[in-house]
Amino acid sequence: VATPELVVDGPALDANIAAMQVLADDAGVTLRPHAKGHRSAWVARRQLDAGATGVAVATVREAATLLEGGITDLLLTSVVAPGRAEELAGLAAAGAALGFVAHTPAVVAALDEAATARGVRLRVLVDLDVGQRRGGVGTPRAAVAVARAVADAGALDLDGVQAYEGHLQGLEDAAERAAGHAAAMARLDAALAALREAGLPAATVTTAGTATAPLAAAHPGVTELQPGSYALMDATYAGLPGVAYAQAAFVLTTVTAVLGLGEVLVDAGTRAVGTDLGPAVVHDLDAVWLPAGDEHGRLRGAVGGLRPGDVVRLVPSHTDTTVVLHPPLAAP
Ligand SMILES: Cc1ncc(COP(=O)(O)O)c(C=O)c1O
Numbered sequence: 001v002a003t004p005e006l007v008v009d010g011p012a013l014d015a016n017i018a019a020m021q022v023l024a025d026d027a028g029v030t031l032r033p034h035a036k037g038h039r040s041a042w043v044a045r046r047q048l049d050a051g052a053t054g055v056a057v058a059t060v061r062e063a064a065t066l067l068e069g070g071i072t073d074l075l076l077t078s079v080v081a082p083g084r085a086e087e088l089a090g091l092a093a094a095g096a097a098l099g100f101v102a103h104t105p106a107v108v109a110a111l112d113e114a115a116t117a118r119g120v121r122l123r124v125l126v127d128l129d130v131g132q133r134r135g136g137v138g139t140p141r142a143a144v145a146v147a148r149a150v151a152d153a154g155a156l157d158l159d160g161v162q163a164y165e166g167h168l169q170g171l172e173d174a175a176e177r178a179a180g181h182a183a184a185m186a187r188l189d190a191a192l193a194a195l196r197e198a199g200l201p202a203a204t205v206t207t208a209g210t211a212t213a214p215l216a217a218a219h220p221g222v223t224e225l226q227p228g229s230y231a232l233m234d235a236t237y238a239g240l241p242g243v244a245y246a247q248a249a250f251v252l253t254t255v256t257a258v259l260g261l262g263e264v265l266v267d268a269g270t271r272a273v274g275t276d277l278g279p280a281v282v283h284d285l286d287a288v289w290l291p292a293g294d295e296h297g298r299l300r301g302a303v304g305g306l307r308p309g310d311v312v313r314l315v316p317s318h319t320d321t322t323v324v325l326h327p328p329l330a331a332p
Pocket of ligand 1: 078164208228
């Protein structure tokens with residue numbers, strides 16, 4: 001094996017995809033998996049084949065990559081930076097059924113201008129801040145102002161709202177997560193009521209990550225879930241209560257030297273394993289991987305049985321920041 005290499009356990013991936021689809025189907029909501037973690041048309045196709053209505057992306061580049069891979073129903077969940085409206089409209093002209101989120105009338109105007117120039121239509125959701133403080137409108141009144149700007153725009157279709165509650169995903173205490181979620185949904189409900197009163201009701205209400213999907217699915221008014229990490233999973237999510245998906249993404253690495261009792265050197269460093277959420281863990285061994293440079297890592301713990309040449313599987317602490325270090329995931 002040419003290590004370090006990112007590999008996917010196909011049956012685990014498919015089991016995760018099926019489990020989230022069942023959660024959405026049972027609740028009567030649609031599933032739009034977030035593709036920012038896997039960035040792969042191959043994975044997205046499996047999600048669509050299992051019943052997802054489309055996928056979500058975080059960047060214009062991800063949208064372009066997935067479109068190239070034949071995935072056309074895309075929602076860009078981050079507000080597009082000023083100056084990139086033309087690029088987005090270009091993706092729609094290239095065949096994407098593209099949605100985006102907006103948080104100011106100025107963003108709406110820029111996208112309307114670009115869409116008009118290209119002769120395309122874009123679907124728009126008002127981005128609500130329900131507690132994450134990462135953009136999004138903060139008041140029901142501001143939500144109505146953005147929605148009205150969309151409704152008045154010539155080339156845009158008002159679709160609804162996005163109420164992503166990302167600040168709750170990493171909470172380790174289930175009760176704290178539930179309380180935080182109730183507060184986030186109260187903010188969503190206030191915005192939805194204001195939109196209804198203004199004659200601009202939201203058809204689509206999209207929200208949720210892997211940890212909050214069951215809570216969001218049970219909230220009246222939510223129509224779509226957009227979780228992402230459940231597909232490939234990582235060690236951080238595996239440690240959270242109520243998140244019971246299988247690990248599907250691994251970094252294969254080869255032992256290159258025995259450094260001492262309980263410590264070996266491997267050929268995966270920070271250019272193969274994301275470190276922003278802490279050390280990776282070694283699959284099936286009571287050991288952790290620690291960075292020892294760009295191309296080197298150390299396994300510490302119960303590694304006494306490992307010898308140079310042995311290949312082990314690392315479970316990243318954060319799969320999103322690991323996937324980007326490797327070539328795109330594709331069919332085996
Ligand atoms: C807007 C948005 N929606 C959904 C997700 C998916 O969340 P998770 O990976 O926690 O399932 C993310 C992840 O960062 C996100 O930024």
